[in-house]
Amino acid sequence: MRKQIGYILLAVASLGVVTSLPQTVLATNNSTFSQTINAGVLSTDVLDATGATVASPSVAMSAKSLSFVCQSGGAASTGVFGANAQRITVLNPGGANNGWTLTLGATAGASATWVSGGNSFDYNDATASGCTDGGDVDLRPGQLTVDPSAGTLTADCDSCTTANVTKGSSTAYVQGTADSVTLLNASATSDDIWKGYLTGATLSQTIPAETPAGAYTMNMTLTATAL
Amino acid sequence: MPRQTTYSILLAGIIIVGGLLSLAVTPVGAVESYGIGAVPAHPSEDNPRTKSIFVYEAKTGSVTQDAVKLINNTAEEHIVKVYAVDSQHSSDGAFACAQAVDEKKDVGSWLVLEQNEVTLPPHGNQEVSFKVTVPPNAETGEHNGCIAIEDVRAPTQQVGNGIVLSFRSALRVAVTVPGKIQANLTFTNVLINDDSGKLVVSPVVKNTGNVSVDASVRSSLTTVFGNVVAESKGTFVVLNKDESRFNFNFERPFWGGWYSLQTEATYAILKEHPGASDMKQTARSETRSLFIAPNPTALFVYISSLVAIASVTIYLIWQRRRFKLMHQATVAYDIKPGDTLQALAEQAGINWRMLAKLNRLKPPYSLRSGQTLRIPKRRPKTADKSSKNQA
Numbered sequence: 001m002r003k004q005i006g007y008i009l010l011a012v013a014s015l016g017v018v019t020s021l022p023q024t025v026l027a028t029n030n031s032t033f034s035q036t037i038n039a040g041v042l043s044t045d046v047l048d049a050t051g052a053t054v055a056s057p058s059v060a061m062s063a064k065s066l067s068f069v070c071q072s073g074g075a076a077s078t079g080v081f082g083a084n085a086q087r088i089t090v091l092n093p094g095g096a097n098n099g100w101t102l103t104l105g106a107t108a109g110a111s112a113t114w115v116s117g118g119n120s121f122d123y124n125d126a127t128a129s130g131c132t133d134g135g136d137v138d139l140r141p142g143q144l145t146v147d148p149s150a151g152t153l154t155a156d157c158d159s160c161t162t163a164n165v166t167k168g169s170s171t172a173y174v175q176g177t178a179d180s181v182t183l184l185n186a187s188a189t190s191d192d193i194w195k196g197y198l199t200g201a202t203l204s205q206t207i208p209a210e211t212p213a214g215a216y217t218m219n220m221t222l223t224a225t226a227l
Numbered sequence: 228m229p230r231q232t233t234y235s236i237l238l239a240g241i242i243i244v245g246g247l248l249s250l251a252v253t254p255v256g257a258v259e260s261y262g263i264g265a266v267p268a269h270p271s272e273d274n275p276r277t278k279s280i281f282v283y284e285a286k287t288g289s290v291t292q293d294a295v296k297l298i299n300n301t302a303e304e305h306i307v308k309v310y311a312v313d314s315q316h317s318s319d320g321a322f323a324c325a326q327a328v329d330e331k332k333d334v335g336s337w338l339v340l341e342q343n344e345v346t347l348p349p350h351g352n353q354e355v356s357f358k359v360t361v362p363p364n365a366e367t368g369e370h371n372g373c374i375a376i377e378d379v380r381a382p383t384q385q386v387g388n389g390i391v392l393s394f395r396s397a398l399r400v401a402v403t404v405p406g407k408i409q410a411n412l413t414f415t416n417v418l419i420n421d422d423s424g425k426l427v428v429s430p431v432v433k434n435t436g437n438v439s440v441d442a443s444v445r446s447s448l449t450t451v452f453g454n455v456v457a458e459s460k461g462t463f464v465v466l467n468k469d470e471s472r473f474n475f476n477f478e479r480p481f482w483g484g485w486y487s488l489q490t491e492a493t494y495a496i497l498k499e500h501p502g503a504s505d506m507k508q509t510a511r512s513e514t515r516s517l518f519i520a521p522n523p524t525a526l527f528v529y530i531s532s533l534v535a536i537a538s539v540t541i542y543l544i545w546q547r548r549r550f551k552l553m554h555q556a557t558v559a560y561d562i563k564p565g566d567t568l569q570a571l572a573e574q575a576g577i578n579w580r581m582l583a584k585l586n587r588l589k590p591p592y593s594l595r596s597g598q599t600l601r602i603p604k605r606r607p608k609t610a611d612k613s614s615k616n617q618a
Binding site: 038039040041042043044045046057058059060061063077079081091093095096097098099101103105106107108109110114116149164166167168169171178179180181182185187188189190203214215216217218219220221222223224225226227 | 262263264265266275276278279280296298299300315316317318319321322323324325326327328329350351352373375377388389390391392393394395396397398399427429441443460461462463464472473474475476
């Protein structure tokens with residue numbers, strides 16, 4: 001009986017040895033292994049702390065009360081672009097070797113507005129820092145400022161670093177002049193295979209005086225561009 | 228069948244099945260890739276840049292045909308929109324792509340794709356052909372646009388107020404119309420932000436030429452002795468007729484102090500441009516002097532050292548002054564047999580070392596008869612006390 005148990009143990013041990021050996025493909029001469037491995041492509045997404053795609057990424061702005069004066073500067077509505085649970089992530093598995101940029105622009109372009117039902121106000125009116133309506137077609141002012149430099153850039157792969165990837169400067173949208181804000185700018189000397197994320201960039205939106213109450217939203221597009 | 232043989236067969240069977248199982252569950256050379264994007268379908272062997280973006284030299288009126296390979300590196304099927312747009316100058320002079328709704332005036336209007344919506348299977352890819360037609364009135368020089376790829380997914384529902392996000396990736400399309408090609412970089416500013424504990428140096432460079440360049444920009448901090456204490460650099464695309472700003476984060480020098488900031492940009496017209504030469508040019512900014520506040524620990528060391536130096540100086544001055552006063556108030560005394568330095572010092576009411584120092588005596592401080600010493604006069608109070616004691 002002991003001998004039998006010994007044989008069984010030997011068999012189990014052999015199985016363990018085989019499974020722990022470095023992987024080798026045991027194939028006969030006429031076997032064909034076929035698989036397609038796509039090229040890595042530059043892409044961007046919002047991932048949570050576990051690395052999973054966030055299904056409905058959005059950026060909440062602080063609520064403000066209806067005011068008879070323009071709410072700007074320290075009184076503006078603020079938000080955090082890239083909370084820890086919504087990391088602005090760039091994935092470049094070798095698709096952009098000459099550098100890349102990550103930029104943020106309004107999906108509807110320069111004429112976009114914050115909308116709540118039938119009400120709206122602007123995000124790129126520079127007149128009086130967004131407190132006075134300029135010469136554009138919309139009727140209510142407002143200006144959104146994005147400050148990527150206030151955020152933290154983190155490399156998220158074993159062999160890449162944040163070297164040669166710079167955060168953009170604090171920028172306010174200005175119609176026709178600053179329609180896009182640079183969040184990240186990776187130089188050609190940055191790591192060719194890179195994954196990382198930006199957290200903690202700040203947003204500040206001037207709320208025009210007497211803006212009707214409502215939950216205002218605006219669509220924005222995050223673009224990763226190979227250069 | 229003998230029992231031993233049976234066990235051997237059983238053993239062999241287990242080993243074989245185990246081995247096969249281990250092959251089945253382990254992926255062979257699996258590569259983890261992410262996202263949805265695109266690459267040029269037919270990159271040129273001569274230009275490695277074309278593996279990432281589209282680069283063309285095209286005369287006015289010419290038509291160039293090419294294709295973009297759309298790639299789905301996810302495990303789900305995706306329907307993607309693919310469209311051409313003009314390029315846009317983003318903040319800091321970076322390259323960006325205009326939005327799909329923006330009016331197309333440049334390469335975005337020259338480029339026509341065969342398809343604008345494609346269904347990509349999981350881990351699949353598909354080529355989409357396109358034509359670039361350069362209009363007869365196109366200006367000489369570089370024109371930029373983008374091919375953008377955007378996943379068509381249900382729009383995000385934003386609860387409350389805020390920004391609803393969409394995502395896309397894009398490839399630059401650079402079309403150079405041949406003619407007189409030139410690039411000229413000049414520094415227009417070097418901004419220094421030393422607030423909030425961070426030192427950010429932002430060189431601003433302008434390209435007045437008609438083609439973009441890859442500029443190797445380097446900023447360095449040097450001490451008054453010329454040694455570099457911090458450096459930051461990178462190679463960036465500087466678009467034609469544009470101003471670019473690069474934000475370099477510097478390690479703040481621990482000891483602080485005055486430093487010189489030098490910035491230079493080395494560039495050459497990209498070789499894919501017609502008429503380009505390999506000759507590199509360098510633009511330099513004016514040298515800036517700046518004071519950097521020391522690290523709090525360094526500041527503590529500085530203050531401690533200053534206090535220590537001041538204390539020692541004050542002590543030395545005090546000692547010197549005391550010595551001088553003592554020297555002035557001395558009388559000559561001829562040494563008699565039996566006199567000791569200790570006894571004479573006690574009589575004078577001072578330390579024997581001070582007496583030795585006053586007379587520049589060296590160890591072992593022996594006195595000889597007939598030798599003259601300068602001995603401080605006893606203070607009247609001390610003298611009174613002494614006479615009282617004697618009485």
